[in-house]
Amino acid sequence: MEIFATGLNYKTAPVEIREKLAIPEEKYSEILEKISLLPSIYEVSILSTCNRVELYGLSDNIEESFEEILRLLSSYSGLKVEELKKYMFLYRDRDAIAHIFRVSSSLDSMVIGEPQIVCQFKDSFSKARESKAVKHVMTRLFDKAMNVSKKIRTSTGISRRAVSISYAAIELAKKIFGDLSDKNVLLLGAGEMAELAARHLASAGVRHIFVSNRTFEKAVQLADEFGGSAIRFNKLFEFLPEADIIIVSTGAKEPILKKEHFKKIEKIRQGKPVFIIDISVPRNVSDDVNEIENVYLYNIDDLKMVVDRNLEERKIAAESAKILIDEEVAKFDRWLKQLQVSPAIVKVRNFASEIKDYQLKKLFEQMPYLNEKERENIELAVNSIINKILHRPTMYLKDKATKENSEFYVDIFEEMFSPKWDFRKRMDVSLKKGRKSEK
Structure with missing residues (x-):
């Protein structure tokens, strides 16, 4: 009996191939059952996300299992076996175990350290267990994979640093204010990244979110999602003194917020800091705003610098994680051989x-x-x-x-x-x- 890992992911296949293999919720049990009934496969689980469709299992003949899986996935996707084979990888024994540990620990993710894969990995195993497609060996392997994932996150801090533009904005806001629970947010415009940053701020527990957009109906719709208030665009400057955090993302070709706007509200603010994130391209906040005391302006390039620095730190953490994975692979391989x-x-x-x-x-x-x-x-x-x-x-x-x-x-x-x-x-x-x- 041997452990195997096979499938395709963002490293081996383009999105137009991956989307044909993606398994929706309503098809998952059916595909899992068909694969688990293949004669050479004893245990199997399927992980299907936007970036990967991978199968992990136990077989007494890996080459035969691989060919059977290819035929089944070919029938499901409509892709010819030979074409599909070009994009599929196959790992066995220690290489398979190491790959499973890397996936569960988000070391194999497009964004190293991203937390979503941990939940997706856990969910895929729960489904396989409910379907009785996994038994003693794979249960032990998946439990160990989750244990390794937790150990890597706590010992290396691989997921502590923000690596998205929107989340980097929140990280900077917390550095300036500390606690965000008594802070008001003004969302100016409804760009995708600004909206995402506002969502992160809402989940961080800010006091209130104001939304202003040239199309008022869009402002109302977005404000309702956050339990906030919509502001007509021509009334924007009346609410400026209330804003502790301002996220700007409009299609304007020149600055909307200027130095004089913040000079006017200086006395009203009584020295309280204002944190401005300008994600607009071209920029919608003039540079000289930064000259005013207690006003902190960051544009998309500033945030990208934070993201790049954090990505480098994650890569360093990933190197430490690889050593830990090698140790855990050796332990599991020893247990598996003793089991045999x-x-x-x-x-x-x-x-x-x-x-x-x-x-x-x-x-x-x-x-x-x-x-x-x-x-x-x-x-x-x-x-x-x-x-x-x-x-x-x-x-x-x-x-x-x-x-x-x-x-x-x-x-x-x-x-x-x-x-x-x-x-x-x-x-x-x-x-x-x-x-x-x-x-």
């Missing part, structure tokens, strides 16, 4: 248990006067002797399972306890045959 020798160990222990039961039965028949407690003590002592005798060969086999040529040692172990070496039993059989022939 378990049948041989169980067979030997069952053999020892049969001998024990037979000998104790004979002993207790010869000593009928023993009470129940005495019999229990004798049985405990015999069990202890068997466990101590078998402990060393068991540990020896588990150790050899992690080395090369492990099958060689398993064969020797099983051969040692083969019935063919039980000469006394064979002699007893031959003696009985001889007595019958004499008669």
